[in-house]
Amino acid sequence: MIIDEIRKIREAKKISQAKIANYLNISQGTYRDIESSKIRLTLDNFLLICDYLEISPMQLLRKNSTENYIILSQKDIDDLNRIFSKINNQTNVINDNHGIINLKNGD
Secondary structure, three states, X not given: OHHHHHHHHHHHOOOOHHHHHHHHOOOHHHHHXXXXXXXXXXXXXXXXXXXXXXXXXXXXHHHOOOOOEEEOOHHHHXXXXXXXXXXXXXXXXXXXXXXXXXXXXXX
């Protein structure tokens, strides 16, 4: 899972949950609940965490998408399309009308 990879990276960089929680403007308890999957990781928080940890959101998504799909809302899909178009013109997020997306290169 993506959140497991985020936790591993956070721990490897010796960054506390409290520091990331502060960056996200949430309590440490709420961040703990995100890392333990009790609370859903939002796209906004995912992007902020990637920024704080200095990791690429695209790399993390690709690394953790063994079946090459993730489930997102239409708003998240629109946000990702906007973000990825700025990051890499070859990456597209394609909605298959079931709330499931495929990450594809422009190959």
